[in-house]
Amino acid sequence: MLAGYTCALIGFPSVSMPGAIFDVALARVEEITLGIVCATLIHSLILPVPxxxxxxxxxxxxxxxxxxxxxxxxxxxxxxxxxxxxxxxxxxxxxxxxxxxxxxxxxxxxxxxxxxxxxxxxxxxxxxxxxxxxxxxxxxxxxxxxxxxxxxxxxxxxxxxxxxxxxxxxxxxxxxxxxxxxxxxxxxxxxxxxxxxxxxxxxxxxxxxxxxxxxxxxxxxxxxxxxxxxxxxxxxxLHQDRGVAFRSALTAFLAITLSGAFWIASAWPSGMMAPVMAAVACSLFAALDNPAPAIKVTFILSVVTIPLSAFYLLVVLPATHSFGMLAMLMFPVFFILGIFMMRPASAFPALMTTLVLASTLALQDTAMADMNTFLNNKFGELAGVASALVATGLIRSLSGEWVIDRLLRAGWQDLARLGKAAVPDKAFASRMTDRLGLLAPRLATLSDPAPAASVLNDLRIGHEMTILIQHQELLPLHIQPLLTQLFAYFAERAAQAIPSAGLLSQLDNTLRGAIQESGSAAQLALIAALVGIRRDLFPDTAADLSHQPIADLSQQAIALPNHQDEKP
The missing domain is CATH 1.20.120 (Four Helix Bundle (Hemerythrin (Met), subunit A))
Structure with missing residues (x-):
């Protein structure tokens, strides 16, 4: 994220003097390094909180x-x-x-x-x-x-x-x-x-x-x-969603392109601040399901802090002649903002106010600001944040239901891959638990607990399938067809929520075969895994272990949630 918007911070202001871009980039790296070192020293030496x-x-x-x-x-x-x-x-x-x-x-x-x-x-x-x-x-x-x-x-x-x-x-x-x-x-x-x-x-x-x-x-x-x-x-x-990542990248591209086109078409000297702030706003909030509210708050705070920024930039800083005086004058505002950042209820507004104020001041070794330059730069910043808000509203505003559906589908795809895997996927449980953790805050806005139940169901089935893969040499003629049917079911899980009678029959046949094997720890593990899958897919149907596969009982299977018709 830092690398992404740093490119914009270096590149766009250097368009008018491309020959100096290396010096600008080097200076920017030095500034960032110095800031990180100073913050590290302060947090490590003064009242450290490990x-x-x-x-x-x-x-x-x-x-x-x-x-x-x-x-x-x-x-x-x-x-x-x-x-x-x-x-x-x-x-x-x-x-x-x-x-x-x-x-x-x-x-x-x-x-x-x-x-x-x-x-x-x-x-x-x-x-x-x-x-x-x-x-x-x-x-x-x-x-x-x-x-x-x-x-x-x-x-x-x-x-x-x-x-x-x-x-x-x-x-x-x-x-x-x-x-x-x-x-x-x-x-x-x-x-x-x-x-x-x-x-x-x-x-x-x-x-x-x-x-x-x-x-x-x-x-x-x-x-x-x-x-x-x-x-x-x-x-x-852990869980990765490359589709949402692509949407975030496309949103940033569109916001920067729109603001850059406006800058070029208007020939506005301070317009270079628009694509810079568009890149910053899109990068900062890319991880949110719907970044638009956060970008809107940033826009409002950018407007609200104009008087404070103007006071410091046009009145206080021109009268400052030493580092000690500068530190004393900056202390009250940033100390108060730091206190509010420690309170969860006010942390986000205080953080964004700090970022907006610090970026507006853009401290230099000489006073170069006047009211005309200040207002031009400020309007450029507002134009960039506004373009990010528009692009986000068009592409990147995702509903909680849509994100939940993506998480469920990702789990089904993992289970389908397990059905074709030659060796167990050791990271499966971590990915599914991570998805469940991602679901938890989103489910707070929903009254339906079914998505969480589905992820937990998938987590259990994946655990059992891993055991089947580990012991498939014990019953290769039964387990391979079962894994194939499980692959087919989860590959089409979004369209077909109820497992088929064929899968039920194959489960029962495999369970009978496992019971007839010679007693061993592997046999017990295999039986336990098959019973677990059967309970998760067909909770209301007891297995018939004495004779041929039972008739079509798929209508008694568990009907897990299906969000295929929901839109973002």
Missing amino acids: VGPNLLARIDEARGKARTWILDVLKSAKDSDADRRKMAGTISELRLLATHLPFDTSRLRWAAGLVNGLCDQLALALPLLYAIEDRKLALGELPPEWQAMLNRIAAWIEAGTDAAQAGVLCAEISALTPKASAQSTWQDVLLINLATRLTALIQCCINAAEIRRAMNQSSSVISPDIEKILIKTSMDK
Whole structure:
């Protein structure tokens, strides 16, 4: 973003003197470097506020919420779906905060990989918890021994997730798990799925606790045991929407072209400020769904600050003859604006006022401004912001419903790719959790929770499909056709929300084949994955495990939200 509008700040003012553009660019780089160095020194030496402790507090808060959610699921207590969606947003926020750690002054500057690893464990816990909750719902009243098992797991979590006790719990779960055989019932395979998910949840809790303990170490050397836990997921493996990025680029191009054409056609000497401000406005707010309101606020603040800018530029600065006097005269306004920037309610207006005021002053070593030049430049700035507002309104103003639909479609495309993948996609869970985090603030404006339910459903299905890919050599004649049908379904998911009877039949056939395989850990994982996919796609239809595929029951399948008719 900085590089993008810096090109405009250097290029357009140099049009009238192209021979000096290298000197202008060099001076601009020196100014930016000096500003960054000064800000870094001030923030590091004068009342420093490192990111590390705040990040640790957020991590512990997130783990506390996750622990509460786990206990609610195990104890069948009711909790809020909104809180669950906020958990996904918290995970994405922690990942973004972790990008600042390498530049932090605290001892945690080496722990960015650990933070991402902990976020991965929290992301993996999301589908596990929803799966456990769904399996409990499908089973109805649990057998007494299974309910006692859930209570023991809850007590273990409340006591602090001791690693030695975890092995005992996993052994008890294994002893309770029904053996897969030709006589297995639908309840048996549901219990197998529940046992597998409980074991994975216990392992997830242990991994998260180990990573958190590693953060308390003063050494930057990560132990081999922790290295095995960490999933190598970089930020570029999170959700990306190149279509929206192209719209943002097209908006900036159109705004700069319109303002530049007006500058050339009018032969206005100060018109060069228009394309400069158009580039700045389009770049600053490109990440928003609808940047128009923010650009409108910037336009209003540019008008409101004209008297203050004129007072400083035309009255105060000509009478300033030393750096100390300049600092004293600038202190009151920027100190007050800094205070308002720390308040969430006034942060954005205060920030934009600071940017507009600082850019208007454009401090030089000699006084060169007069009222005529000041007004010309100011009107040029307003023309540029106005052109950015018009271009944004034409191209880049996207509704929340449209963005939600894009997020859902991106998830379906990922699932379709999984159906054709030869190896599991390790970054899938992180991408889907990131999408859920992106959904959370947008769903606050909607009354329909179905999009969030769809993303969570897709997250669970992707988790199960990953297991199928890992164990496809166990039943190649069954799993390959199933993955092909899943690919076909999710490739057309936007147009066809209800899965077909053929997919249902293939799922049942594959499940029968998995049950008939020799007992092994891979067999149980495969059965659990198939049961999970079947519950997610056909929640109201029990499988017939005793004979040929059942008839067309696709009308009983879950009808997930379909936003294909919505427009931006």
